[in-house]
Amino acid sequence: MPKASVRETKQSRALKQKLIVAGKVLVAAGQGDFTRGHISVRLPDNPKLFLMKPHSIGLDEITLQSILTIDLEGNVVAGKARRHSEVYIHSEIFKARPDVNSVIHAHPLYCVALSSSGHPVKAYSQPGALFYEDVGVYTETIALIRSHETGAGVAKALGSHRAAFPRDDILALKRQMTAPEQFVINFDYLARRVSGKSVNNSW
Numbered sequence: 427m428p429k430a431s432v433r434e435t436k437q438s439r440a441l442k443q444k445l446i447v448a449g450k451v452l453v454a455a456g457q458g459d460f461t462r463g464h465i466s467v468r469l470p471d472n473p474k475l476f477l478m479k480p481h482s483i484g485l486d487e488i489t490l491q492s493i494l495t496i497d498l499e500g501n502v503v504a505g506k507a508r509r510h511s512e513v514y515i516h517s518e519i520f521k522a523r524p525d526v527n528s529v530i531h532a533h534p535l536y537c538v539a540l541s542s543s544g545h546p547v548k549a550y551s552q553p554g555a556l557f558y559e560d561v562g563v564y565t566e567t568i569a570l571i572r573s574h575e576t577g578a579g580v581a582k583a584l585g586s587h588r589a590a591f592p593r594d595d596i597l598a599l600k601r602q603m604t605a606p607e608q609f610v611i612n613f614d615y616l617a618r619r620v621s622g623k624s625v626n627n628s629w
Contacts, residue, residue, distance in 0.1 A: 514577025
């Protein structure tokens with residue numbers, strides 16, 4: 427499929443920078459898993475497109491040049507890197523949830539253990555309370571999500587929840603890039619930890 431012309435704007439470049447920092451934050455927080463795990467963000471000026479980490483690199487290795495621009499059918503419309511095979515997690519969630527602007531798929535140790543157990547999330551801390559009764563569970567397969575159909579299944583399991591457990595994984599969402607405020611504060615703190623500078627001015 428021929429690639430459409432996608433002009434990079436100041437806003438899209440700022441989002442790419444934020445995607446890079448987000449990857450470093452995840453790794454610094456112990457959520458890296460070699461080259462597995464991926465992160466995406468919807469383009470606010472064109473909600474039918476999103477930016478995404480490519481295949482074969484770690485979350486802390488994302489660069490401006492490697493980030494891909496992808497449409498809601500999972501087609502790469504800008505960028506030369508290899509598309510991630512689980513792109514359909516992102517495209518199908520963005521398609522089903524217009525309120526969602528970012529998707530993260532990672533493998534945190536304790537989330538993997540919890541998702542494998544079949545037990546529900548319980549709130550034992552303030553951060554945990556954010557996910558109380560707000561986590562969907564996808565049980566159709568433990569295989570990689572490499573088709574529209576399985577991606578749509580993940581989106582259906584997610585429903586209106588904040589996050590979902592694909593079996594042995596964790597999928598987290600960001601509904602609005604500017605809210606809630608505590609997420610902004612927390613992300614900015616973590617960004618300062620890994621890069622030495624604030625990102626809040628571009629949030």
